[in-house]
Amino acid sequence: MKRYVFVLLIFSLFLTGCWDRRELNELAITLALGIDKIEGEYEVSAQVVVPSEVSPKSSTGSSPVTLFRAKGETVYEALRKMTNESPRKIYPGHLRMLVLGEELAKEGISESLDLLARDWELRSDFYVVIAKDKTATEILNVSTTIENIPANKMFNTLKTSESSLASTKGITLDELIADLTSEGKNAVLTGIEVKGDQEVGPSKQNVETITPSATITYDYLAVFKGNKLIGWLTERESRGYNDITNSVKSTVMPISCPGEGEASIEVIDFNTDMKGKFKNGSPEVDLTIEAEGNVGAVECKIDLKETETIDTLEKIYEKELKGIINETIDTLQNKYESDIFGFGKAIHRSNPKEWKKIKEQWNEEFSELTVNIEVNMKLHNTGTLSNSFLKRVKE
Amino acid sequence: MRFFRKKNSDGLKSSTPLPSQKQNPDQKNALKTDLQANIKILKDSLGESSDIIFREIRIGKEGTIKAGIIFTDGLTDTPSLQNFILETLMIDNKGNELQKKMSAGKDLINVLKDYAMTVGEIEDLTSFDVLYTGLLSGDTIILIDGYAQGLIISNKQWAERGVTEPSAQTVVRGPREGFSENIRINTALVRRRLKDPNLWTESKVIGRKTKTSIAMMYLNGVANDKVVEEVRLRLDQIDIDGILESGYIEELIEDSPYSPFPTIYNTERPDIVAAALLEGRVAILVDGTPFVLIVPALFVQFFQASEDYYQRADIASFIRLLRFFALSIALFAPSLFIAITTFHQAMLPPALLMSLTAQREGVPFPAFVEAMLMELTFELLREAGVRMPRSIGSAMSIVGAFVVGTAAVEAGIISAAMVIVVSLTAIASFVSPTYDIAIAVRLLRFAFMIAAASFGLFGITVGFIALILHLCSLRSFGVPYMSPLAPFNMSNQKDTLIRLPRWKMFTRPRLINQKDVVRQQSPADAKPDPTNRNELEGD
Structure with a gap:
C-alpha cells in the first residue's frame, strides 16, 4: 500500500505542468508592432485584435483592433508596461508586421530588434517596414477597408505588390538580420506611409466612405548603410x-x-x-x-x-x-x-x-x-x- | 496489479477438471431399482418444480409393468413425445410383436431401446447426474420399475430466435445470415460454408450450474496446433458456476485482462468465422449467444470488415485507410484541440486563431473543462440511447441534439468549435467496424485529454509513445498483437492497411498459420488472363 501512495506522490510532481497554459480568451493577439524612438526612449505600440469585433456574429460595429502604447528604456520594458493598459498579456506569436519609425531607423535599428529575434513566442516570418516621414504609431493608427484588421491589410498588400509589381520588397525579420550582419550586403526595407487626412484615420468613419480619408500605402525602398537609414530610392x-x-x-x-x-x-x-x-x-x-x-x-x-x-x-x-x-x-x-x-x-x-x-x-x-x-x-x-x-x- | 494477477493465476491453477459423466456412479448417485424411490428422490431434489412433469404409466401385456416418463415442460417436443413414446408404449396392439417381447421377461430396457423407440437419439442412463443434465436440457427420461437403469430420449425443442440478419455488423454487400442463440444452428451455419472434413468441432461443457455447451472449431492442418492446444488448455482451466455469454469466456481466457484493447475478436457473422477459420484461426462458439469468439485476434483485424473482401479492392483499401484515419480522429481530436488552443496557439493560422478566440469570448470554462463536459454529455446520450426503450428514442435524440448542439452554444457555455470537435469525434468513433476497438478508443480519449490539458502536445506525444509500447507488448494466443506491422512482415501487408486484389493474396497470414500457407495456385497463374478469353471468342 505504501508503494502505491509513493507512486501517487511521484505522479503529483507532474501536475505542475500547466505553467504556460493560457486559454484563448486570455490572449491579446497582437498582429502589428510599432517601434519609435522619442527623446531617447522607445515607444512601442501594439495593434491588438478585439476578437468579438472580428466575428460577424458578435460584432457591434466598433473598431476590430485597438492600439496600446507604452514607453520604456528598452523595447521589452515598454512591452511589459503595456499591461498597465491592456487587460490581457500581449501575445505576439502571430505578429504579421513590424513598423519601425523613420527617426529610429536613422539612428539605427539593430538594438530594437534583439528582443524580437530572441523571444520564443515570436515567429520571424513577419515583415519589417519603415514608416516614411511618420512615426510607427501613426501608421498603426489608421483603419482600413476590405481587410478590416490593418495589420492584415499591410501584410497582404505588401505580399501582393511584391509578387505582381516588384517595386516593393517584403523583408522578414530573418532576412533583415541576415542583411545587417553579412559582409558585402547592406539592408533595404520597404517604406510605408499614410496618405490623406491623418485626423480621421483612426476612426471608423475613415472607412465608411468609398474613398477613405486616410489610406496606408507602400512607398519604395529605404537604403541602409550599416544599421542606419540613409535615404530612399x-x-x-x-x-x-x-x-x-x-x-x-x-x-x-x-x-x-x-x-x-x-x-x-x-x-x-x-x-x-x-x-x-x-x-x-x-x-x-x-x-x-x-x-x-x-x-x-x-x-x-x-x-x-x-x-x-x-x-x-x-x-x-x-x-x-x-x-x-x-x-x-x-x-x-x-x-x-x-x-x-x-x-x-x-x-x-x-x-x-x-x-x-x-x-x-x-x-x-x-x-x-x-x-x-x-x-x-x-x-x-x-x-x-x-x-x-x-x-x-x-x- | 501484480497482487491481482497472482491471485487470478492461482485461481486458474487450483481449478479441478469437470467431473466426467463417464465416471462410475457411486452408491448415492446410482439409480434405484424401485421406480417410486427414484421418483421420490427426483421430486425431493428438484423441489417440486412445476415445469418438471412426472407421468406414471403402465406398459406391457395387461399393464403389468410400471414405468415413469419425466420431462421438462417447454423444453421437450410434446407432439413427438405423444406420437413416438406414449403411443408405442401404451396402445395395446393385440398380437403386437413388441407386447410379446415385453412380456417375455427379457431385459426390458434393451427391448424398448432396440424395438420400440422411433426416435433418432437415445442413450442409456444409470446415474442421477446424467439424468439431471438430460432432463434439464429438454430430453425425455423413461424409468421402468424394477430396473436401476433408464433411457434418455432426445426430443428437445423449445422456442428460439431463428437465423436473422446480424444487427451489430451490417453490410451492404454480403450474406445477411447471423448467428443465433442455439449452438447447433451456429455450428451448422459454419459447416455450411466449410464442407471440409478437416473442419473439426470439439465440444465442451463449461459452468457448474449452467452446463453451457461450448464448441471449438478449427481447420485441422491449417490452424496452428500450438494455438489449438492453448485454447483447449485455457478453456479446460475455467471453473465457474455459470457462462451466460461468450463475454464470460473472453474475459477468462484473454491474454491481457487489464488492457483496454480486445485480444479476442467477436462476431455474429458466420462468413467472418469461416474466413477466420480459413486463415488458421480458432473459433469458440458458446451456447446461448450469437457472438462467436475468434482467436488469435490482431489489432488490424478490428479494422477489417467482412465487406472489404466482397467489394472491389480499390474501394476496400480506401475505406480501410479511412478507418485508420477515423481512429486517429476519435482518439486525438479533442486532446489535440485542447493542447493547441491552450498551449500552442502559435500553431494556428491567424485567421483561425481569431475565429476561435471570438467564439471563446465569454465562455466561462477552460477548454479542458468544456471538452470534458461535452464528451461526458455525449457519452450520456449514447448510453441512454442504447439502454432506453425503442419507443422513446426519438424524444431523446431531440433533447440531445437540442441541448448539445444548439442551446449550449447559444447560452455561451460551450464554444461552437468544441461542439464541432466533439461531434466529429463521435462520428469518427462510429466508423470502426467492430464495437470492441471503439470502446478502447473511447476510454483512452479521456486519458489523452487529461494529458493534453496538463502538458500540451508534449503530453499527447508521451501518451502516444506509451500507447504504442503497450500495443506492441500485447499478444493474443502467442501472436504479437501489432503484427504484421510490428514485427513487420512484408508479405502480410497485402491485407493490412490496404487490401490487394484477391489474385494477389495467395498465402495465409504468416504468424497465425504456419503450415499449409498456400491459399491458391501460384501467383503467376492466379491473375486473370484476359488474352485467353479473347482467343476463345475468336474461335
Whole structure:
C-alpha cells in the first residue's frame, strides 16, 4: 500500500505542468508592432485584435483592433508596461508586421530588434517596414477597408505588390538580420506611409466612405548603410533593385514602341544570375538576366504578326531594362555609397582570398565597381489579340 | 496489479477438471431399482418444480409393468413425445410383436431401446447426474420399475430466435445470415460454408450450474496446433458456476485482462468465422449467444470488415485507410484541440486563431473543462440511447441534439468549435467496424485529454509513445498483437492497411498459420488472363 501512495506522490510532481497554459480568451493577439524612438526612449505600440469585433456574429460595429502604447528604456520594458493598459498579456506569436519609425531607423535599428529575434513566442516570418516621414504609431493608427484588421491589410498588400509589381520588397525579420550582419550586403526595407487626412484615420468613419480619408500605402525602398537609414530610392530604382537581386516574380514594364506610343510587357519569368570575379586584380560583377514575358498591351501602331516586331520589342525591353539597372547602380554607387545588392557577397563567394584584401575598403571599391549587364528577353504570347484594334480605329 | 494477477493465476491453477459423466456412479448417485424411490428422490431434489412433469404409466401385456416418463415442460417436443413414446408404449396392439417381447421377461430396457423407440437419439442412463443434465436440457427420461437403469430420449425443442440478419455488423454487400442463440444452428451455419472434413468441432461443457455447451472449431492442418492446444488448455482451466455469454469466456481466457484493447475478436457473422477459420484461426462458439469468439485476434483485424473482401479492392483499401484515419480522429481530436488552443496557439493560422478566440469570448470554462463536459454529455446520450426503450428514442435524440448542439452554444457555455470537435469525434468513433476497438478508443480519449490539458502536445506525444509500447507488448494466443506491422512482415501487408486484389493474396497470414500457407495456385497463374478469353471468342 505504501508503494502505491509513493507512486501517487511521484505522479503529483507532474501536475505542475500547466505553467504556460493560457486559454484563448486570455490572449491579446497582437498582429502589428510599432517601434519609435522619442527623446531617447522607445515607444512601442501594439495593434491588438478585439476578437468579438472580428466575428460577424458578435460584432457591434466598433473598431476590430485597438492600439496600446507604452514607453520604456528598452523595447521589452515598454512591452511589459503595456499591461498597465491592456487587460490581457500581449501575445505576439502571430505578429504579421513590424513598423519601425523613420527617426529610429536613422539612428539605427539593430538594438530594437534583439528582443524580437530572441523571444520564443515570436515567429520571424513577419515583415519589417519603415514608416516614411511618420512615426510607427501613426501608421498603426489608421483603419482600413476590405481587410478590416490593418495589420492584415499591410501584410497582404505588401505580399501582393511584391509578387505582381516588384517595386516593393517584403523583408522578414530573418532576412533583415541576415542583411545587417553579412559582409558585402547592406539592408533595404520597404517604406510605408499614410496618405490623406491623418485626423480621421483612426476612426471608423475613415472607412465608411468609398474613398477613405486616410489610406496606408507602400512607398519604395529605404537604403541602409550599416544599421542606419540613409535615404530612399525612387520607384524606378526600387524596381532596378529587385531586378538585380532576382526578386522579381512577375511585373509589368512599359517600353516605348519603335515609332511613337507605349507598349507594356508582362514579365512572367525573371531570373537574374549574379557572378563576381576579379579582372586584372580589380573586382567585377556580371549580371545575366533571362526574362520571359508576354506582350501585355499595345498602345501604338505596330504589326505584331511580324516576328521582326517581336524581336524589336525584345531588343527595346533589353535596352530599357539595362537603363534602369544602370541608373540604380549609379545612384547607389555615387549618391549613397551603399552596396544593397550584395555585389560584395557575390565577389566573396567567387574568390574569398582576394575578397579578404578588399573587404576593409569595400565601400570605396563598390563605388568604383564595374558591372557588366546582359539581358535576354523572350516574348511568347500576345494575348487574345494579335494586332491591336488601334490600327483599325477610324481617324 | 501484480497482487491481482497472482491471485487470478492461482485461481486458474487450483481449478479441478469437470467431473466426467463417464465416471462410475457411486452408491448415492446410482439409480434405484424401485421406480417410486427414484421418483421420490427426483421430486425431493428438484423441489417440486412445476415445469418438471412426472407421468406414471403402465406398459406391457395387461399393464403389468410400471414405468415413469419425466420431462421438462417447454423444453421437450410434446407432439413427438405423444406420437413416438406414449403411443408405442401404451396402445395395446393385440398380437403386437413388441407386447410379446415385453412380456417375455427379457431385459426390458434393451427391448424398448432396440424395438420400440422411433426416435433418432437415445442413450442409456444409470446415474442421477446424467439424468439431471438430460432432463434439464429438454430430453425425455423413461424409468421402468424394477430396473436401476433408464433411457434418455432426445426430443428437445423449445422456442428460439431463428437465423436473422446480424444487427451489430451490417453490410451492404454480403450474406445477411447471423448467428443465433442455439449452438447447433451456429455450428451448422459454419459447416455450411466449410464442407471440409478437416473442419473439426470439439465440444465442451463449461459452468457448474449452467452446463453451457461450448464448441471449438478449427481447420485441422491449417490452424496452428500450438494455438489449438492453448485454447483447449485455457478453456479446460475455467471453473465457474455459470457462462451466460461468450463475454464470460473472453474475459477468462484473454491474454491481457487489464488492457483496454480486445485480444479476442467477436462476431455474429458466420462468413467472418469461416474466413477466420480459413486463415488458421480458432473459433469458440458458446451456447446461448450469437457472438462467436475468434482467436488469435490482431489489432488490424478490428479494422477489417467482412465487406472489404466482397467489394472491389480499390474501394476496400480506401475505406480501410479511412478507418485508420477515423481512429486517429476519435482518439486525438479533442486532446489535440485542447493542447493547441491552450498551449500552442502559435500553431494556428491567424485567421483561425481569431475565429476561435471570438467564439471563446465569454465562455466561462477552460477548454479542458468544456471538452470534458461535452464528451461526458455525449457519452450520456449514447448510453441512454442504447439502454432506453425503442419507443422513446426519438424524444431523446431531440433533447440531445437540442441541448448539445444548439442551446449550449447559444447560452455561451460551450464554444461552437468544441461542439464541432466533439461531434466529429463521435462520428469518427462510429466508423470502426467492430464495437470492441471503439470502446478502447473511447476510454483512452479521456486519458489523452487529461494529458493534453496538463502538458500540451508534449503530453499527447508521451501518451502516444506509451500507447504504442503497450500495443506492441500485447499478444493474443502467442501472436504479437501489432503484427504484421510490428514485427513487420512484408508479405502480410497485402491485407493490412490496404487490401490487394484477391489474385494477389495467395498465402495465409504468416504468424497465425504456419503450415499449409498456400491459399491458391501460384501467383503467376492466379491473375486473370484476359488474352485467353479473347482467343476463345475468336474461335
